[in-house]
Amino acid sequence: MGLASGSGGKKDLNVELNLLPVFDILSVCICFLLMTVVWVEVRSIETKQAIGGQSIEETDPRASLWLSIDEKNNIVVTVKTPKAADSSSTLAARNGQIDWTKAKSYLLATTSRKIENAHILPTKTTKYDQVIRLMDLLKQNGIKDIGLSPI
């Protein structure tokens, strides 16, 4: 075994590392991380104000989807294309609620038309949850820019 040189004579060079300070640091670390951890993660759905904020020149010339929800939860979907006539169809409500199955299949069909813009026009009585679900459905179908119009 190695011997310490110098005037000290025989000294063991094996050092026993004191793990207690490491243990303390790790304990403090764990306490801090446990206190700052986010248990309920809140995420977001982003949008921009659809109408009123821009001039005619600034208006996006691409094809867009306009979804207006009426008080009976029917959705009137209008596809606005810059060089063609608008086409619209109605997705009738089911049991007084938005027919999500119909809305999903309709939006899947419009995905092939490469529409990236959508505007939602709810009414006063439309529930916030339904607006969010519609926005979520649009995002899931590849529509990137979603506008929400105030009443």
Add this chain to the structure above:
Amino acid sequence: MKQGILATQIQNSPLLVQKRVRASGAKAKGKSLLFAMNLTTLIDAFCILVIFLLSNMNGQLQNIEIGKKTSLPTAAATEIMAAGIVIRMEDNDIFVEDKKTSTEDIVKTLIDLKTEEKNSLIIQADKDADYDKISLILRAGGMAGYDKYAFAVLPGKVAIAPKTADAGNK
């Protein structure tokens, strides 16, 4: 040579003192009750715990407090929440950055709070709220010069066909 202060400060550890304790009985004769707790494994476990907690700290920039009476809507296609001014709606009350604000003062408050970093609105409302209340905030935000809105949601999948509707059709 004089002994150093540190050398005199050395104290025997409690475990070392316990060395004198011996197990009783004929079989256990001569066996020490002393056992050295191995801290290395404990530190290993702690390290794993720290790494796990650190990896769970995702890039959520803003941790917003959800109101007790508020149940947020659920959505699947969500994004990480960026920094912004938080507007919370509870019943008929509106809170801007946790301060109760009247409907008349919202625009003024939002103008005052607007900075280069915080130029978007984070709207937090109950899922059963009517859209006219949300519209009020959207209009106020528009007047105050905000054009980006983030709706606070809980991540998760929403069933497309509600159970009640299915039951009614069958």
